[in-house]
Amino acid sequence: xxxMTQSPSSLSASVGDRVTITCRASQSISNFLNWYQQKxxxxxxxxxxxxxxxxxxxxxxxxxxxxxxxxTLTISSLQPEDFAxxxxxxxxxxxxxxxxxxxxxxx
Amino acid sequence: QVQLVQSxxxxxxxxxSVKVSCKDSGGTxxxxxxxxxxxxxxxxxxxxxxxxxxxxxxxxxxxxxxxxTISADKSTSTAYMELNSLTSDDTAVYYxxxxxxxxxxxxxxxxxxxxxxxxxxxxxx
Numbered sequence: 635x636x637x638m639t640q641s642p643s644s645l646s647a648s649v650g651d652r653v654t655i656t657c658r659a660s661q662s663i664s665n666f667l668n669w670y671q672q673k674x675x676x677x678x679x680x681x682x683x684x685x686x687x688x689x690x691x692x693x694x695x696x697x698x699x700x701x702x703x704x705x706t707l708t709i710s711s712l713q714p715e716d717f718a719x720x721x722x723x724x725x726x727x728x729x730x731x732x733x734x735x736x737x738x739x740x741x
Numbered sequence: 742q743v744q745l746v747q748s749x750x751x752x753x754x755x756x757x758s759v760k761v762s763c764k765d766s767g768g769t770x771x772x773x774x775x776x777x778x779x780x781x782x783x784x785x786x787x788x789x790x791x792x793x794x795x796x797x798x799x800x801x802x803x804x805x806x807x808x809x810t811i812s813a814d815k816s817t818s819t820a821y822m823e824l825n826s827l828t829s830d831d832t833a834v835y836y837x838x839x840x841x842x843x844x845x846x847x848x849x850x851x852x853x854x855x856x857x858x859x860x861x862x863x864x865x866x
Contacts, residue, residue: 635803668852670786677836677856678786684843684850721786725850729802730776730788 636660636724640733646741651712655736657705657722666726669698669707672735673718681720682707712738743767745775745837745857752863753827760823761860763837770818771795774840776853777811777822779833791840792820827864834859 637660647653657667665685670678680689682698685705695710709716717740722733748762763775771794779787790801794813801809810823820837838853 666850670853677838677859678853679856680852680854683852687843689852689854723786723853725852728788728791728800729804730791732786732788735785 635729636663636727636731638722638724638731638733640720640722640736642736643734644737644739646739647712648741649712649714653709653712653738655707655720655722655738657700657707657733659703659705659724659726662702663724663726665701666724667698667700667705668723668725669696670721670723671716671718672721678721714740743769743839743855745839745855747835747837747857747860750861750863752865755828755864755866757827758823758825759827759831759862760821761835761837761862763820763822763857765818765820765839768818771813771815773842774798774851775811775813775820776838776840777809777820778836778838778853778856780836780859781830781833784833789822789835794820824862827862829864832862832864834861836860 639658641656667685669682672678681696686698697708720736744766746764774791774793776791777789790811792811813820836859837857840851841854842849
């Protein structure tokens with residue numbers, strides 16, 4: 635199984651900050667990497683697919699990069715609605731696996 | 742717009758089974774895979790398995806092999822996930838999600854979109 639490791643596990647930041655979340659795969663997954671945002675009591679929502687493609691309707695302050703084993707999700711200027719938990723997920727091979735999540739909290 | 746609507750919350754006794762449904766209202770049922778993902782309270786996301794309704798193709802996570810059955814009824818555009826021999830560790834929100842392809846070509850990837858609203862399954866004596 636491919637293990638996905640996110641860092642940090644939690645992060646405190648302020649509105650307007652630039653934030654970067656990292657996801658590392660235990661083996662190369664090319665660009666088969668998706669990012670999701672989850673708010674309490676809600677289903678996850680896709681933000682980025684194929685490592686760097688922005689899902690339709692998602693604000694452009696979200697961006698993704700990386701290939702192989704190392705990936706990043708960047709939020710260029712945090713907005714109040716961005717405080718949530720973020721997950722990476724590999725779609726390279728089954729079993730499909732997720733990172734453990736990064737909880738983004740208000741400082 | 743594709744929507745996945747799941748059945749309601751369940752409370753089950755240890756050792757029993759639960760069957761959760763996921764109805765696709767978007768009219769494209771069968772063409773794309775439907776996965777099941779669960780989330781224990783305060784925990785992360787865990788993929789359980791997938792079905793491609795058009796072909797009946799199944800793939801289960803090793804962890805759930807022998808204990809989970811995923812099925813689909815094309816006539817009602819509904820997918821099902823049945824989990825047997827429940828324990829308290831199975832208390833979780835269970836989600837269905839469509840695997841949306843990134844393109845129509847051979848190099849297409851996929852991501853989960855949309856998701857159902859989730860079904861809370863509580864296992865308690």
